[in-house]
Amino acid sequence: MVPRQLYKIVETILAESPVTAIIGPRQCGKTTLARQFIKKDGTVHFFDLENPADQFALEDPIFALEQYQDELVIIDEAQRMPELFPAIRVLVDQKRKPGRFMLLGSSSPDLRRQSAESLAGRIITLELTPFLLSEINSSKDNLDKLWVKGGFPPSFLADDASTSLQWRIHYLRDVVERDLGLLGFNLPPERMWRFMQMLAHNHGQLWNKAQLARSLDIGATTASRYLDAIQQTLLVRRLQPFHKNLGKRLIKSPKVYIRDAGLLHALLGIKNRQQLLGHPVKGTSWEILVIEQLASCLPLGWELGFWRTSGGSEIDLLLISGGQVKIAIEIKAGLTPRPDRGFYEGCKNLNPAEEWIIYPGKRIIPFNKGKTLALPVMDAMNRLMEQN
Known part of the structure; x- marks a missing residue:
C-alpha cells in the first residue's frame, strides 16, 4: 500500500463537509483510497455504480440511504446516476452533519456539474492524481521509474517494463473504446486512437486544431470536440498562456499535454528509459512530469500558466496568484540546467518573485548571483508546500 498524499486532506474534509467528492482518472487509486476509510471504521457503507446490484x-x-444518517456512505462512479445528487441534497438538508457522503468519480465535468446544480454549499471536491513523487521513495531510481512508467498504480508497480507497457496500452484502448462512449461521445474508436497518437506527437506544443484536423481528415470543430472529449477523462491538460498588457505580441493558444508521462510513452511506442532519452519527446515528457508534480501541491488560489511571445521569449511554467506571477520556471531534462536567454527575457518582463529551473539532478545550483535557483523536483515541491 502506497500512502497517498490526499488521505489526510480527505480525513480533514470529512470532519468538516457533509459531502466530499474525489475525482480522478480511472485506475488512479480512488477506490483504494476510499476503502482505507472502510477499514478504519466498520460502519461505512460502500456502493459501486459499476455493479448492477448496487445500481x-x-x-x-x-x-435506500436515509437509514445511514449517522454513518459514512461511499458511492463509486457517482456520476453514472444523476438522480442521486438531488436525493443526497434532500438527505443532507434533513440532517446536516459532516462526513455523510463520499462520492468518487472518473468524469470530472459531469460530477462537477451535477454537484454545482444540486449540492452547492454542501460539497467539497478534491482531485486524486496517479502516484506523486512525494508518495513514493523519491530516490533517483524511483524518479526515473515514475518518469518512464508514469504514476498509475498498476503501471508503476508492475514487475517489469513489458508488463507495465502492456497495461498502459490496454488502459488507453479501454478509454477510447469504452469510457468515451459512457461519457456520451459516440466517436469512431480507430479515429479517436489516431487522434490520441497525434496528440502524443504534438505533446507540449501549441494547440493547432487546423493542423490536427488536416492530418485526420476531419473538420477543425470536430478536432476541438475530440479534445474536449478526451479532456473529460482527466488524461489531458490544457496549459493556458498568461496575458499581461506589456506591449508584446503574445501567443494566445494553449499548450496541450498528455498528463501522465507513462501514457504518453505508450502512445509513442517508447518502451524504456534508454529509448526515452534518445527520443525527441524527452524534453516535453519531463516537462509534464514536473508540471503535474507541482500542480499537486499548489497553494490555494494559485494557477498554472506559461509565457511565450512571437519574438521567442518563453517561460515554460508560471505559478500565478491574484494575477501576479509568483514563480517563473524553466524545465530542463538534462543535468546541466543552464537557463535560456528567452527565460531571462521573460522574467525581465514579468518580474516574478522567484525564478526556478527544475531538473532531474540532486543539487540546488544558484545562477544569476543567486536570483535563479536550479532545483530537484522534490525540493521544488517542498518549497511550494511550505507556502500553503
Whole structure:
C-alpha cells in the first residue's frame, strides 16, 4: 500500500463537509483510497455504480440511504446516476452533519456539474492524481521509474517494463473504446486512437486544431470536440498562456499535454528509459512530469500558466496568484540546467518573485548571483508546500 498524499486532506474534509467528492482518472487509486476509510471504521457503507446490484439497490436513493444518517456512505462512479445528487441534497438538508457522503468519480465535468446544480454549499471536491513523487521513495531510481512508467498504480508497480507497457496500452484502448462512449461521445474508436497518437506527437506544443484536423481528415470543430472529449477523462491538460498588457505580441493558444508521462510513452511506442532519452519527446515528457508534480501541491488560489511571445521569449511554467506571477520556471531534462536567454527575457518582463529551473539532478545550483535557483523536483515541491 502506497500512502497517498490526499488521505489526510480527505480525513480533514470529512470532519468538516457533509459531502466530499474525489475525482480522478480511472485506475488512479480512488477506490483504494476510499476503502482505507472502510477499514478504519466498520460502519461505512460502500456502493459501486459499476455493479448492477448496487445500481439496483439505489434505484430509490432516498429510501435506500436515509437509514445511514449517522454513518459514512461511499458511492463509486457517482456520476453514472444523476438522480442521486438531488436525493443526497434532500438527505443532507434533513440532517446536516459532516462526513455523510463520499462520492468518487472518473468524469470530472459531469460530477462537477451535477454537484454545482444540486449540492452547492454542501460539497467539497478534491482531485486524486496517479502516484506523486512525494508518495513514493523519491530516490533517483524511483524518479526515473515514475518518469518512464508514469504514476498509475498498476503501471508503476508492475514487475517489469513489458508488463507495465502492456497495461498502459490496454488502459488507453479501454478509454477510447469504452469510457468515451459512457461519457456520451459516440466517436469512431480507430479515429479517436489516431487522434490520441497525434496528440502524443504534438505533446507540449501549441494547440493547432487546423493542423490536427488536416492530418485526420476531419473538420477543425470536430478536432476541438475530440479534445474536449478526451479532456473529460482527466488524461489531458490544457496549459493556458498568461496575458499581461506589456506591449508584446503574445501567443494566445494553449499548450496541450498528455498528463501522465507513462501514457504518453505508450502512445509513442517508447518502451524504456534508454529509448526515452534518445527520443525527441524527452524534453516535453519531463516537462509534464514536473508540471503535474507541482500542480499537486499548489497553494490555494494559485494557477498554472506559461509565457511565450512571437519574438521567442518563453517561460515554460508560471505559478500565478491574484494575477501576479509568483514563480517563473524553466524545465530542463538534462543535468546541466543552464537557463535560456528567452527565460531571462521573460522574467525581465514579468518580474516574478522567484525564478526556478527544475531538473532531474540532486543539487540546488544558484545562477544569476543567486536570483535563479536550479532545483530537484522534490525540493521544488517542498518549497511550494511550505507556502500553503
